[in-house]
Amino acid sequence: MKSVTVIGLGPMGQAMAGAYLAAGYEVTVWNRTAARADDLVARGARRAASVEAALSAAELVVLSLIDYDAVDAVLAQVPEAVLAGRVLVNLTSDTPDRARRQAEWLAERGAVQIAGGVQVPPPGIGTPEAVTYYSGPEHVIETHRSALEVLTGIDYLGADQGLAPLYYQIGIDMFWTALAGYLHGQAVAEANGISAEDFLPRAVRSMDLRYFLEFYAPRIAAGNHEGDVDRISMGVASVEHVLRTTEAAGVDGTLPAAVLEVFRRGEAAGHGQNSLTSLIGVLKGR
Ligand code: NDP
Structure with a gap:
């Protein structure tokens, strides 16, 4: 046996x-x-x-x-x-x-x-x-x-032996950040009287990042951070709107404020007119 x-x-x-x-x-x-x-x-x-x-x-x-x-x-x-x-x-x-x-x-x-x-x-x-x-x-x-x-x-x-834990931790890194994003979004939804059931199909659509990953990955691999589709300065303005909507709902803004901080660092590093993917280099300290 x-x-x-x-x-x-x-x-x-x-x-x-x-x-x-x-x-x-x-x-x-x-x-x-x-x-x-x-x-x-x-x-x-x-x-x-x-x-x-x-x-x-x-x-x-x-x-x-x-x-x-x-x-x-x-x-x-x-x-x-x-x-x-x-x-x-x-x-x-x-x-x-x-x-x-x-x-x-x-x-x-x-x-x-x-x-x-x-x-x-x-x-x-x-x-x-x-x-x-x-x-x-x-x-x-x-x-x-x-x-x-x-x-x-x-x-x-x-x-x-380190590879399985490495891939695991990277995946969990993305998972926790994304899940925290969902919880934050639901908090803003609830503060505006929108129930989890009502928001569910919209949340699922917003969390489906497959299109973006498949669009970005080949460009990242090729070192192409051109701002032809998205720009960090657009991202900064967008997250500022999120933060103001969050604050107007009386919800804690720690998460969008952290995202805004990262995006602003990208601008400060001179990447305002480049794609959001140039943040990878900023996060790596380059
Ligand atoms: P936990 O991560 O809570 O692990 C609990 C187990 O660890 C129990 O058997 C507990 O024993 C034992 N334990 C803790 N400290 C000691 C100690 N000092 N000496 C002996 N035993 C100890 O539970 P999960 O089952 O959820 O997770 C197990 C692993 O799987 C974790 O590493 C987790 O990250 C991973 N994992 C979990 C997932 C999940 O969704 N749960 C998903 C993917 C991975 P006791 O019962 O005596 O407290």
Whole structure:
């Protein structure tokens, strides 16, 4: 029977262990707060009494913890010899450097890390459209492909262990900024008596940036920041209108004010008549 261990039973780890149970795996689970395993045990998972027992139960070990400090705290509980021969699929979020250092530390103890960044919330685990970024040794990922695909599809980025966390953090950077934009917009909408349901189809249209990304990316790649379609000075005037509308609604203007500040820096750097894409250079300090 195929077996896997899942360590860390937050919403994500619980969804992952559940997906393995549904796929017929023998699933061993461990969590710092043991009671979080109760539902999974009722569905057939084995509760390991210790981290050592959890690691010993399967070659493939999925780690889903809050950060790499938690990973360190968990792995410090086992004799290092137990790590040898294990494949640790580390789906814990942290920085690229942390992932590289963790992989080296594990390699010195005979274990292999696969670093991953999950691209869906827990209900997306086990659905066909879900994807996870992976980095690390390709042959190990190929060996365990069918087990990884129980969770999500695979977007393999390369051998450098930092790549999956890097792509993950960039994506999350964009996600948080965009989501904060939605929440700000809804606050202005509500202050004007517009409900979330009423605004929803308009919000979806405004948040669909695909056209802009596909228009800008080739121009950015070509170094073309011509102001033939959009100009930073237009952006400054536009965000000033947003800020005034926000203030008139009595809503906190921190977010549009931050955007205005970035756009004004672009103007101050002499890019007022260039495309908004020239802000990339301004943000990079060039
Ligand atoms: P959390 O990020 O809240 O992680 C909770 C888990 O970490 C619990 O099992 C908790 O144990 C454990 N933990 C925290 N500190 C320690 C410690 N010092 N020692 C041992 N265990 C510790 O839950 P999620 O399941 O939501 O996320 C797991 C990972 O997946 C995170 O890195 C997150 O960024 C990532 N992720 C989450 C997504 C989501 O939508 N939830 C989406 C994509 C990625 P205990 O139960 O005892 O507190």
